[in-house]
Amino acid sequence: MSVSELSASAQNYLKAVWGLQEWTDEPVTASALAAKVGVRMSSVSDAVRRLAEQGLLTHTPYGAVELTEDGRRHAVAMVRRHRLIETFLVEELGYRWDQVHDEAETLEHAVSDLMIDRIDERLGHPTRDPHGDPIPSAEGVLDAPDACLLSSVRSGERVRVERISDADPELLRFFAAQGIGIGAVLAVREGAPFSGALEVVDPAGAATALGPAATDAVWVTRVVSND
Numbered sequence: 001m002s003v004s005e006l007s008a009s010a011q012n013y014l015k016a017v018w019g020l021q022e023w024t025d026e027p028v029t030a031s032a033l034a035a036k037v038g039v040r041m042s043s044v045s046d047a048v049r050r051l052a053e054q055g056l057l058t059h060t061p062y063g064a065v066e067l068t069e070d071g072r073r074h075a076v077a078m079v080r081r082h083r084l085i086e087t088f089l090v091e092e093l094g095y096r097w098d099q100v101h102d103e104a105e106t107l108e109h110a111v112s113d114l115m116i117d118r119i120d121e122r123l124g125h126p127t128r129d130p131h132g133d134p135i136p137s138a139e140g141v142l143d144a145p146d147a148c149l150l151s152s153v154r155s156g157e158r159v160r161v162e163r164i165s166d167a168d169p170e171l172l173r174f175f176a177a178q179g180i181g182i183g184a185v186l187a188v189r190e191g192a193p194f195s196g197a198l199e200v201v202d203p204a205g206a207a208t209a210l211g212p213a214a215t216d217a218v219w220v221t222r223v224v225s226n227d
Helices: 008-022 030-037 041-053 069-093 100-107 113-122 169-177
Strands: 057-059 065-067 158-164 185-190 198-201 207-210 218-222
Touching: 008 030, 008 041, 008 057, 008 065, 008 069, 030 041, 041 057, 065 069, 069 100, 069 113, 158 169
Parallel strands: none
Antiparallel strands: 057 065, 158 185, 158 218, 185 198, 198 207
16 A cells, blocks of 8 residues: 555544654653644544554554554655655755744655656665765665764764754754754853853854753764874
């Protein structure tokens, strides 16, 4: 069965479960799913029960919500749609990276599998979207970087930006204004005392102070010095 045969609601729930567990080892709870989808707990309970009956989710009372093998396949198909559409909007239609999430949320339910394959071909089979998230292949394979949160990096290290969360468009606009994007190499040093901030310095020497809301939205890999 193609993911296109599922309802838009089912597609949203499966993609949401995937998104909640993609960058963390924390279990996906019903309350986290409700917050992610933006609905009441009663709605989540009904949806999870229906999807479990279809063999797409498993859930024990007060336990984690998990994707079955079929559920994962459909979730990854939706992730592929979303990220390819975002990439297409940026590269072909001139959208900014802070403008594409909501558009992709709407379009991903309307496109066909054929159109997604054509977009993939048109873009040259990209492996990362504008925010650095890995784009699954047609076979459902993802090549995700072994990245960590910027907030976990120690002062004195150099890092490469691999992913920036697209949850907050205003934060994306801030990063763009500071020249901090995917692939940027930054030196990390302590911020002002008691500020809870880190300071990042680009190769040109420009420094930017980032508070926890910013450093918890950026995933990086460490750059080994050749010195």
